[in-house]
Amino acid sequence: MGEPTLDLESLANHRGSSFGALDGVAQPTTEQFENLIWHALREIAPERPIWVEDESMMIGRVKIPDALYDQMRTARLYFVDMPKADRAARLVVDYGARDKTTLAEAILRIQKRMGPQHCRQALEALDAGDLRSVALITLGYYDKAYLRGTSSRSPDRITTIPVRASELRTLATQLKDDVTT
Structure with a gap:
């Protein structure tokens, strides 16, 4: 559809449930996850809306950064x-x-x-x-x-x-x- 998305589950290598780690791919550290998010957001024009799937604060064992999570909760x-x-x-x-x-x-x-x-x-x-x-x-x-x-x-x-x-x-x-x- 050409719309900017932030695929947190893909960046976390986890589908966000008890079944999420079944692909056998290791998750990044929380610091690596934050860097991956930053790089993904950097590629999106700031005036464009970003589509993000609703997630809990933790995706597997990595934590969504507080500022992003807070923004997701109010969006x-x-x-x-x-x-x-x-x-x-x-x-x-x-x-x-x-x-x-x-x-x-x-x-x-x-x-x-x-x-x-x-x-x-x-x-x-x-x-x-x-x-x-x-x-x-x-x-x-x-x-x-x-x-x-x-x-x-x-x-x-x-x-x-x-x-x-x-x-x-x-x-x-x-x-x-x-x-x-």
């Missing part, structure tokens, strides 16, 4: 509300080729927050090869955590946009037009 948030089934299908594509042991370890890392019943159900689904169910169960945990994180933000700065996976390109065009007008 307008476009909450792309995609149906769970669409998101689950995307997760199966993104993570489905991973070995079961690695996926099970990622599920076990969030067991305490996910709850023992949901953890057991996810592990049973994984053992049965039902990756769609694994994705749906873990999305329940991640959705609650994300909504908790957005609850501290000013409601007038959040725009919720219901969208299907098949409509994402159209949505991107609409958001670009909304921000630049």
Whole structure:
């Protein structure tokens, strides 16, 4: 779409969840991460809006710099509300080729927050090869955590946009037009 983005997960070599480190690529140190962010921002014209995925303060074991994180917390948030089934299908594509042991370890890392019943159900689904169910169960945990994180933000700065996976390109065009007008 030609819009400037700051891909923090890519710079951190981590997808920002218990499953984020599954690619086997080492994360930079926090200092290296900050330098990577600085170099990425330096390439963007200062008058242009920058698109950044909403993240928690930590991405894996690296910390988003306070000034950037604070700015992200006060910036307008476009909450792309995609149906769970669409998101689950995307997760199966993104993570489905991973070995079961690695996926099970990622599920076990969030067991305490996910709850023992949901953890057991996810592990049973994984053992049965039902990756769609694994994705749906873990999305329940991640959705609650994300909504908790957005609850501290000013409601007038959040725009919720219901969208299907098949409509994402159209949505991107609409958001670009909304921000630049």
